[in-house]
Amino acid sequence: MKTIKGPAIFLAQFLDDVEPYNNLKSICEWVASLGYKGVQIPAWDQRLIDITLAGESKTYCDEIKGVVNEAGLELTELSTHLQGQLVAVHPAYDTMFDTFAPDHLKGNPKARTAWAVDQVKSAASASNHLGINLMASFSGALVWPFIYPWPQRPTGLVEAGFSELAKRWLPILDHCKEIGVDMCYEVHPGEDLHDGVSFERFLEATDHHTAVNLLYDPSHFVLQNLDYLQYIDHYYEYIKMFHVKDAEFNPTGKSGVYGGYQDWVDRPGRFRSLGDGTVDFAGIFSKLSQYGFEGWAVLEWECCIKSPEQGAQEGADFIADHIISVTEKAFDDFAGGEANDVINNKILGIDE
Numbered sequence: 001m002k003t004i005k006g007p008a009i010f011l012a013q014f015l016d017d018v019e020p021y022n023n024l025k026s027i028c029e030w031v032a033s034l035g036y037k038g039v040q041i042p043a044w045d046q047r048l049i050d051i052t053l054a055g056e057s058k059t060y061c062d063e064i065k066g067v068v069n070e071a072g073l074e075l076t077e078l079s080t081h082l083q084g085q086l087v088a089v090h091p092a093y094d095t096m097f098d099t100f101a102p103d104h105l106k107g108n109p110k111a112r113t114a115w116a117v118d119q120v121k122s123a124a125s126a127s128n129h130l131g132i133n134l135m136a137s138f139s140g141a142l143v144w145p146f147i148y149p150w151p152q153r154p155t156g157l158v159e160a161g162f163s164e165l166a167k168r169w170l171p172i173l174d175h176c177k178e179i180g181v182d183m184c185y186e187v188h189p190g191e192d193l194h195d196g197v198s199f200e201r202f203l204e205a206t207d208h209h210t211a212v213n214l215l216y217d218p219s220h221f222v223l224q225n226l227d228y229l230q231y232i233d234h235y236y237e238y239i240k241m242f243h244v245k246d247a248e249f250n251p252t253g254k255s256g257v258y259g260g261y262q263d264w265v266d267r268p269g270r271f272r273s274l275g276d277g278t279v280d281f282a283g284i285f286s287k288l289s290q291y292g293f294e295g296w297a298v299l300e301w302e303c304c305i306k307s308p309e310q311g312a313q314e315g316a317d318f319i320a321d322h323i324i325s326v327t328e329k330a331f332d333d334f335a336g337g338e339a340n341d342v343i344n345n346k347i348l349g350i351d352e
Contacts, residue, residue: 001289001326007319008038008076010243013301014308015045024048024064024168028071035316039068040136040298043123044083044100051078054129055122061129076296077241079136080123081186086116087168088140088192112167113168121175128179134240134295135176136184136215139165139193139202147194158201166205167190184241186215195226196234214238216288217300218279219247223269225257231285236291243300244319246277257298264304271302273311274318281322289324297323 009031020026024047028039043051053060068075082100089097089109098106120137127135132349143161146153176183185193185202193199199214206212216239221228232239249269254260259267271277285297300316301308345351 002263002292002294003326004242004289004293004305005076005295006038006315006322007036008040008074008092008296009036009312009315010040010042010079010300011048012042012045012079012297014058014312015042015047018043022047024067025071028068028073031312032071032073033044034313036073036299038074038296038298040076040343041078042082043078043080043119043126046083049078049126051119051122051126054126056125058129059221061126063120065130075130075132076298077132077134077184078127078130080120081136081138083119083123084117084137085140085191086112087120087172088142088165090142090145092145093141111176117168117172118347120172124172124176124179124181124183127181133180134182134184134213135187136241138188139169139185139191141190143192144190144194155309162192162201162205166202170206170209173206173209173211177209181211182213182240183211184213184215186217186220186243187281188217188220189224194220195224196231199238203241205244212238213240215241215243218284219243219245219271222247222249222279223257229287232284232287232291236287236293239261239288239293241295242297244274244281244297244315245300245302246272246274246279246281248272248277263351267289270304273297273301273303273306274315276303276306285322285324289326300319
């Protein structure tokens, strides 16, 4: 067993154009003052990091790491969620996801995809320069518009979609494997990898590529009515990153999993600040500790009611209180004895 590291915090939702949220130095000092020990950096926000330069220059990465360390923190991982999303976009979503791309690529899906692949590769190289062997991302989605089987899906449609998804990711995954960085996909509605079965489809499509791993975030499973504790039993060998995010699901006679196109505050399934939802974090931390998870417990704050500042302030203590300092001996050792074959054989009635 391993003791989980933390608390850490994902900076994406806290960035703003005012101090202390608008640059790496100030925001690191702020989260350190709240009790966090690590930060996860979004690789798309140039207020924190130029990911293209970071992929090219170890010297620049040393400077980034130095800023984080000077605040008394560790850099836990880089996140490429937005770039990963653009690796695979169904045409129905082209206009909306163009928001994540540079202006000169908008309206050009093929160029946007090529840019996204290069960006994720750069982030993997940057992770290597930073001495980090894990990176988070989304898979993107080609099949998601067909999540519900009506109209009836043509035979082979899902298989063709996952084959193309794997084709786009394999050059990235090969690059990751070559430099010793594991890709951790956040399983998430809106992505082709949204539950355990779809993750297994992707594993098969990539011929079980060794760089394919998981970022575990229970909040997305609450909203799907999926057993997030049993999920750990199934996939603990792949879980190498952990977002600590709360959620609740309160279906009514009017609305359920699909939410009726309502805004977040009115949906039956919604994300909440830590402790305000229904996620069994005691069970999660116990299972991850039992299975030897040795990564970071990283707060991801998303709440439609509470402010990000309060969520961050409360989150550090919440995570620290749930981290289990694992035992190195059995609780009943006092009642045992040294191994003795003669005594054991006598107890079992075995003649020597």
